[in-house]
Amino acid sequence: MRGLFLLLPALGLLMSAAPADAAPPRGAASCSGCHPRTATSGPVPSLNGQPADKIVADMAAFRSGERRSTVMTRIAKGFTDEETRAIADYFANGGNAPAQP
Secondary structure (H helix, E strand, C coil): CHHHHHHHHHHHHHHHCCCHHHCCCCCHHHHCCCCCCCCCCCCCCCCCCCCHHHHHHHHHHHHHCCCCCCCHHHHHCCCCHHHHHHHHHHHHCCCCCCCCC
């Protein structure tokens, strides 16, 4: 039993070293409530494949009020710069796009 307690910290380190694509970063899954998985002609763009720097800049503009939106202004304020970057990198790398055959 004592060995199990000694292994728990090591397990935590291994889990934190998991690949970035193992799971979406915190908050990324909620984006799909409005942003479609693929490009559409609707008013809300897909985030998949968008450049990470563009997503980060857009979120910063929403957070500062430079870019106005009923919903995104409030959502952007809920994420730190690090969380925003992780979400941006996730979507820039394909995010939740449907798998290609």
